[in-house]
Amino acid sequence: MSIFPEHFSFLDGRDFERRPQQETMASKVYYALSEGLNLCVEAPTGVGKSIAYLLPAVKWHRNTEQTKPIIITTHTKHLQEQLLKKDVPAVQLMLGEDFNAVIGMGRGNYICMRRMNAAAAGSPDFLPDESMIPEVFRIKSWSATSENGCKTELPFAVDNGAWGTVNAEEGNCLNQRCPHFKPCFFQKSRRSLYGADVIIVNHALFFADLAIKAETGDEQAGILPSASAIIVDECHTVEDVAAVHLGIRLSAGTFLYQLRRIYNKRSKRGAISTVSDNRGRHLAAKMHDEVRDFFQSLHAWLPDENKTHRIHEPVVPENPLAEGLTQLCGLLELYADEEEGNPEKETEYRSLSRRLLKLTDSLSFFLRASSEEHVFWFEKSTKHLSMHAAAIDVAPILNDLLFRSKTPVVTTSATLAVSEKLSYYRSRVGMSESLDMILDSPFDFKNQMKVFAAQTLPSPKENDYEKEALTWLRYFIHMSTGGAFVLFTSFSQMKRIADAVRPFMNEMGLKLLVQGEAASSALLLQAFKEDNNSVLFGTDTFWTGVDVPGESLRNVIIMRIPFAVPDHPLIAARCEHLEKTGGRAFFDFSVPEAQLKLRQGIGRLIRSAKDRGIVVLMDSRVSNTNYGAKFLRAMPEGCEIEHF
């Protein structure tokens, strides 16, 4: 029996169009949840995958009287909004009954009334810098009329430092002891999560929450309640998001901000500015200068700017800041003990102490660089230096924390399959046991899309590639009279080719839009959509998640096979890990990753049944190498391929 109602019209009168792929997916989702199984689905553009999981999931939730919510996690805000504003109301209409769906956000996004009032009162203990007062007042007056006290709804830009003094930060909440507990924006949002049938979050919050639950061993820790089912949409980004959230990122700014909150020697403000004991203030001021000097000396020691520097060995024998920072944490705990009758101050001191201790431990972990499961690197720009550690292989961690738990997990995305199988994707994220499903595209690629694949062009590794590629680039832009995305893997190559092609574009009267030449990628995309014949040159951001249905985009030109940059420390470490465990980095990682990315890139072209266009592969390795055949086989079924 179909999951979908026999006849259904949306509120605006449109009839619901039944799609076989959507029905197949919906039935499978219902089956997997009923059996408590994991399910991995490639659901190409046009299938309508969000309704294909939402409807059966809510039906299952109702039919089996689940008490815990369904959690849906997505990569983009755009999809969260689409789910809440379009898909949830549609599914409610289909079911003929309401259910409660909410968007979950991290606590740092909400105002803490207690901290805001203390900061607005100008108290030196709660406001490390007087210059923040006007901004704090602005936030306070906005919060009086705000419905949910959430940063994303602020009608003006706010400095992170000022926001950090008024937000509901982790570990600094009085909970039921707080006089604002009932009207508190964050607590209201938390209560709504616990009362919801469906919670929609982003991957960053979901994986941060998962990490907190894993660290504490407590299912109730973090923000999100435990779930009856988890649906991971846009799941192709999970490996990278999880690697970041299961790792660390540190900068001088992170430390100095916390130290100034404890005591700011310039303004003589900060949490312990009125404590009678002088030791804490002296130590905070001393550590502030030592941290600053330490980061500056590392910045000077590292060779090039605008580069990543991987480290394989300890940077220094031991963390030179650990002793002083740990002592300061000890003093904060002491001051907290002395304030036992004053929950506001006690919580503030303990929260600052825990934060600083965590930063100190992370710094020691980074400087030791000894964990074999992590890769460590510096990122250096002209003025700044940051330290990074990321989990090299997230598969065993996610297998343990997510995919082997009792909660069924559905992962889905438009592009997941490599060589028509989902096993590569599942192996990368540790989804060891799962039902697999690859749905057909609802589009007619035979009639909607044609591929031109380079054969006579020199390989992109050869010197004369750019010169020859330019001739063909002009030819194909001319063929479609613009309306083209030209996708690059290197910013510098994009700029060189943009400069070289500009006179031709002027001659043709076509607008050239180049990433980095507009205020933002969003504005660039908007300009592209508004001009039917423009040509957009872009790198990473334009390969995925960009939607231009209709006439404006009728030509997607891929300049090179999108192999991941092998000198990025995380990519290099993943390749080494594969080699060490008996794999072949190029064939078992670089090629499948590039296949996925290529499929995502060409997926920009056909977004609806009415779209028509061409794809041009400017990299002759697709025609002239053994592995190249895999890329041509990754083209949508039925579309014609012509070599040039």
Ligand code: SF4
């Ligand atoms: S309940 Fe917690 S987050 Fe809310 S106002 Fe009180 S201290 Fe702040």
